[in-house]
Amino acid sequence: MPSATPDVTGDGTTIYDLIPSLKRRHSTRLAAASQPSQDGANNAQDEQDVNASQSSSHLSSPPTEATEPATESKETEVDITPSKRFSFADADVILRSNDGHEFSVHRCILIAASENFETILRNPPTSSKRRKIGNNTTSLPVISTDETGEELDILLTYIYPRSRPNNVRFRHLSFDILLLDRWNILTIRDDLGRQLCSDVFIQENPVAVYNLAKKMGFVDAQHAALKHLYGISFEGNRQYFLDDGIELTAKDLQQIMMWKKEYLRSVMAVVDGYIVPPINHRNSCTKCVSAKQWCWWNTFKKKLHNWNIFNRDTIDKVVFLSLAATECQAPYGDTYKAIKLLHDSLEKEIDKLPVSFE
Structure with missing residues (x-):
């Protein structure tokens, strides 16, 4: 019976070293086909049949009652x-x-x-x-x-200490996180979990990021995804919640919607409590000078209460709507300074707010 180990040349190189692209095929049928005949009365025709069998592509003669089925032979080939x-x-x-x-x-x-x-x-x-x-x-x-x-x-x-894959799509990062989790390689898994907080992945699919972060226990990524959801009109948007890979239930969706309402109430409390800085008397808008604050500020707060999302774009849009409504005459330079001040001051306080409410 020939050995299953490939032959080795004199210098220790195997045939597979000489032909790296060769795929090694192992077959129990090959060993059976190479056995010498047990019949002592082989004639010339028998010898010709044997030679033909040995020169074939590792296939023996069709199975008979005394041989294994061909399907079993294929199962042993790798x-x-x-x-x-x-x-x-x-x-x-x-x-x-x-x-x-x-x-x-x-x-x-x-x-x-x-x-x-x-x-x-x-x-x-x-x-x-x-x-x-x-x-x-x-x-x-x-x-x-x-x-x-x-x-x-x-x-x-x-x-191994090699350069790690550079994942730029959420599905690739998600695949790697789940693979590492399956093998309990938690340190590297958690490193990848921190990458989920990146806007690159959250903007691609905030619901999928939240779903994976919730499953893996990545709290920071959960909060980052929720905050992004609170800044868009995701309610009723089928593209976010019909993905087969999303494991969130209708109850989970309802919870996120309730959290969003609570979060927006907290945001408005920050806005309502914001103290407008003193107005420069050289300001060309007489209304602002008379009110000793931005003349559009109260209108801004009222309009903001009617919005169901909150982000930087929301602030910009509502400010300009309020400027038009109050006919503020302040130069654009002063207006943009006010917007930047709102971004910096409000976001600093809003970042401290919770995004989930158990």
């Missing part, structure tokens, strides 16, 4: 593709994906990264095995996993 990035010469373990990709890596690094890896290395699945790789004199354990080759490659990219 296409193996070595990783181009994670095939270390001093590796002491091989991780195999569920689609036949192999990663020659180091036990100590895997164990240091995750207790899940330590468990699977100490108690490997029954489908795991051992075999020689390259010039190794001893066989290495091959640990089977349920991850795809792409998933294992991403996972090892975070574990």
